[in-house]
Amino acid sequence: MISADHLQKIASWSHDLKNDEIERARKGIVEKSYPAGAYICHRGDRLDSWTGVSSGLIKLGTVSKTGKAVTLAGLREGGWFGEGTLLKNEPRQYDLVALRDTTMAFMNNATFFWLFEHSAAFNRYLVRQFNERLGQFIALVEYDRMLDATARVARNIAWLFNPVLYRNLGRHLQISQEELGALSGVSRQAANQSLKVLEQARLLRVEHGGITVVDLEGLSRYGE
DNA sequence: GCATTAACAGCCG
DNA sequence: CGGCTGTTAATGC
DSSP states (O other): OOOHHHHHHHOGGGGGSOHHHHHHHHHTEEEEEEOTTOEEEOTTOOOOEEEEEEESEEEEEEEOTTSOEEEEEEEETTOEEOHHHHHTTOOOOSEEEESSSEEEEEEEHHHHHHHHHHOHHHHHHHHHHHHHHHHHHHHHHHHHHOOOHHHHHHHHHHHHTOTTTSSSOOSEEEOOHHHHHHHHTSOHHHHHHHHHHHHHTTSEEEETTEEEESOHHHHHHTTO
16 A cells, blocks of 8 residues: 555546545555566566556567567556556556666556546546557557657657656656667667757757657657 | 677766 | 766677
8 A cells, every 4th residue: 555645646647536536546556666677567467457657667568479579668657557458357468677677556456446437537537548548559550660760769758758648747857868779679879869860850858868858749740 | 781789988977 | 986878890680
């Protein structure tokens, strides 16, 4: 169980909940920490809880038929995932890997379904999140053909700054070029070059160990 | 060829 | 000092 203050910090969806719903939520959540590089779960695992990132950064990916690792999306602090798997009672479709030291939050199945049944605010959040994710996955179809590394980096950054998935975001994110490369499926050096191109295009600013977004819309459209 | 890995000096905190 | 960055050289598909 976690404190109400902490819940507020790690779960933007809790902000609109009623008091009794918040109580349920915080009692149904436990946290667990993982070192950088650790697998949080493997594809095919039965993990019957809804999962959020309390702190850190994770990669959501899978392995293609040819054995090539494919990254579907990154999730940063405040991101929640796995509602589809829970609602359909399916095994996990993806691997979750911690890109840096990370603390995860797990909401147990019963609590998730209680909120699903009782809270209108919670359902609004889920619908918005589904809709946003759908957009991301549609973009993935084009992603494969889009061989340009810079466009992939740009899109992954834009996803990390998605205002629907993460509320009240600043423009700055502490993330190394290596982590950005791991998310985008390119080497650190390629990520470095791509960042320079994006900086030249005035879409973001490159800093030491981080970036600041200047033009989020431009980033999400880059390479179209 | 092109992108990735390797290697390393320089820089930042 | 440790981690991140920027660049060049070697390597692999």
